[in-house]
Amino acid sequence: MEAVIIAVGSELLTPARLDTNSLFLTERLARRGVEVIRKVVVGDSQERIAAEIRRGREEAHIVIVTGGLGPTLDDLSREGAAVALGVGLVERPELVEWLERRFASFGRTMAANNRRQALMLEGAETLPNPNGTAPGQYFADDGGVLMLLPGPPREIKPMFTAECEPRLDRIHSPYKYYTVTLRVAGLGESDVDHRVGPIYSAESRADTTILAGPADIQLHVRGKAAKADEAKQIAQAVAEKMAAELGANVYAWEDEPLEAVVGKLLRERGLQLGLAESCTGGLIAERVTGIAGSSDYFSGGFVSYSERAKVLWLGVSASLIAEHGMVSEQTARAMAERARDHAGGPTGAVGVSVTGVAGPGPDAAGNPDGLVFMAVADEADTVVLRREFRGGGRDRVRQLAAQYALDLLRRRLLGLV
Numbered sequence: 001m002e003a004v005i006i007a008v009g010s011e012l013l014t015p016a017r018l019d020t021n022s023l024f025l026t027e028r029l030a031r032r033g034v035e036v037i038r039k040v041v042v043g044d045s046q047e048r049i050a051a052e053i054r055r056g057r058e059e060a061h062i063v064i065v066t067g068g069l070g071p072t073l074d075d076l077s078r079e080g081a082a083v084a085l086g087v088g089l090v091e092r093p094e095l096v097e098w099l100e101r102r103f104a105s106f107g108r109t110m111a112a113n114n115r116r117q118a119l120m121l122e123g124a125e126t127l128p129n130p131n132g133t134a135p136g137q138y139f140a141d142d143g144g145v146l147m148l149l150p151g152p153p154r155e156i157k158p159m160f161t162a163e164c165e166p167r168l169d170r171i172h173s174p175y176k177y178y179t180v181t182l183r184v185a186g187l188g189e190s191d192v193d194h195r196v197g198p199i200y201s202a203e204s205r206a207d208t209t210i211l212a213g214p215a216d217i218q219l220h221v222r223g224k225a226a227k228a229d230e231a232k233q234i235a236q237a238v239a240e241k242m243a244a245e246l247g248a249n250v251y252a253w254e255d256e257p258l259e260a261v262v263g264k265l266l267r268e269r270g271l272q273l274g275l276a277e278s279c280t281g282g283l284i285a286e287r288v289t290g291i292a293g294s295s296d297y298f299s300g301g302f303v304s305y306s307e308r309a310k311v312l313w314l315g316v317s318a319s320l321i322a323e324h325g326m327v328s329e330q331t332a333r334a335m336a337e338r339a340r341d342h343a344g345g346p347t348g349a350v351g352v353s354v355t356g357v358a359g360p361g362p363d364a365a366g367n368p369d370g371l372v373f374m375a376v377a378d379e380a381d382t383v384v385l386r387r388e389f390r391g392g393g394r395d396r397v398r399q400l401a402a403q404y405a406l407d408l409l410r411r412r413l414l415g416l417v
Helices: 021-031 046-059 077-085 093-105 112-118 153-169 189-200 228-249 258-269 283-289 307-314 318-324 329-343 394-413
Strands: 002-008 035-042 062-066 089-091 119-121 125-127 136-141 144-149 176-185 206-213 216-225 250-252 272-277 298-303 349-356 371-377 382-388
Touching: 002 021, 002 046, 021 035, 021 062, 021 153, 021 176, 021 216, 035 046, 046 062, 046 077, 046 144, 077 089, 077 119, 077 136, 077 144, 089 093, 093 112, 112 119, 119 136, 125 153, 136 153, 144 153, 176 228, 176 394, 189 206, 189 216, 189 228, 206 228, 216 228, 228 250, 250 258, 258 283, 258 394, 272 283, 272 329, 283 298, 283 394, 298 307, 298 329, 307 318, 307 329, 318 329, 329 349, 329 371, 329 382, 349 394, 371 394, 382 394
Parallel strands: 002 035, 002 062, 062 144, 272 298, 272 349
Antiparallel strands: 089 119, 125 136, 136 144, 176 216, 176 250, 206 216, 349 371, 371 382
């Protein structure tokens, strides 16, 4: 089964806004064996919206329109869809009442133009929106399925999960699908594909998609078969072969970020984490605290950007920095050990440090941009990793440094380094 996604909004055609909804939708559709064959962004024009919907229905069984369901005159997805389908728009009294109650709950009187959000395509099902004022619409006929969904991510994501996915599951398909996700750290996209390409290309009953981030690769293996258990067996068999080939680089068998995996390991071992960040500027701490329950194992951290901060806040020896420099194995080692001590001492805590040159250009000591030292200090020892992340700019260096530091911590907690 195939799908087309149409993102509506003139603001999405400017540098200021990005269409992130299609990424979410593509991932959720893939889990159900639906292939997105085209994505398009169109401005706030009834004629263009209608034309894209017509084209989408010619190409695919499922067309999803995001955005353009607001109350203003430039929100034209409803009107464009009505023109494309050749049906009318009907005001639903129950939706008008719901909107009025919703605004009353905010302590506000509903403006007259909000009644436009109660206009529904003839024959469409209403998709409730508990997180906003734009109901979604689900229209199905012999030509396929058309969904009109709100644009804000906090509205579209729960709506699609709760309302659209159960409806998609009722669409008859001769195949069943099952997806296994592997997450891989410490390898680039081409390296991963070189190693696992021969594995997934040998199994015609499974489709493999590689999604690449900074030192973080996702492998989505989707099995396809007439029966659900057979599809699961196919996907798992391919994933197991890939995991055996990639070894310790595989850090999760589900769509779980590295910081969540590390958090579980810290909690299991009863350890507190202390951070000492320099070039990453708190990026690691932000990722760690983005996981619910991180207060169980995260003690705190220092963004010790300057030499003064490293000496006065962390307690790194000024003479050590004078001898070896701020970007060095020795300084990274001392930073991690001080972070460990601040977090609870050698027996109950682990410290992680990062110091490097994010760029652009070399630092005052002549170290090249991209040179980064990471260290993990625990009760037994301190391990240091040196990396040179060349090319890609300042943000890429910082993201790679944070990812490699978290992966070094994971490997240390597992006894791999």
